[in-house]
Amino acid sequence: MSQEIKDLYPNFKLGVIQYKHIEVGVSPQMLQGRLRLFQESIYFDLQNLSINEVEGIKEWRSIFKQFGTDPSKYRPSIEALYRRIQKQTYLPSINSGVDVNNFFSLQYQVPIGIYDMDKLDGSVIISIGHEEDSYTGLNNRAISLVNKLVSKDSKGAFGSPYVDSNRAPITEQTTNALQLIYLRPSLHGSNALELTKSLKEMFIQIHGGEATYSVISE
Secondary structure, X not given: OOHXXXXXXXXXXXXXXXXXXXXXXXXXXXXXXXXXXXXXXXXXXXXXXXXXXXXXXXXXXXXXXXXXXXXXXXXXXXXXXXXXXXXXXXXXXXXXXXXXXXXXXXXXXOOEEEEEHHHOOOOOEEEEOOOOOEEEEOOXXXXXXXXXXXXXXXXXXXXXXXXXXXXXXXXXXXXXXXXXXXXOOOOOHHHHHHHHHHHHHHHHHHHOOEEEEEEEOO
């Protein structure tokens, strides 16, 4: 994590999970069913609640502002998911890895990125984007990353809690993966570690393999 992030947001926390020898495939019916039911539950909750009143979204909008990003123009990915559900545009099943990622993102109201580690190069650092940082997003749009949180490897930026790039998405060919959980800074350290661990255990239960996890907060 860059010093710039620590200076701007001392309570910033990031959950990091590295998976090896996993098998990604079509989501089990159990997972597809849980994801659909949970989205329907969120939809009904949003009938009586403004999107901006959802605690996790509110917190992440304030973080974006702190880093110089206008959250009304560039929404945190978790807010984008909730807005889709509010319109009853429910998330389709993509694959088991993406579906677990989306389920936990919705449950804990935080952005989560998951990447094919074999498509990344060298060490990964989380920093604030500058003029030279840009990529083509998963939405196939050119994304400027100025003043946005970004994850970078030796080849440059590949991910953000705004929208990820199309360089290293997890697919059914993925066997090694990196998961970045943009934890709510208000979450106590021990709870942050427990949340990260629970995500790791559910992912391994479905995909096999092995994993290591940690929370970076300083």
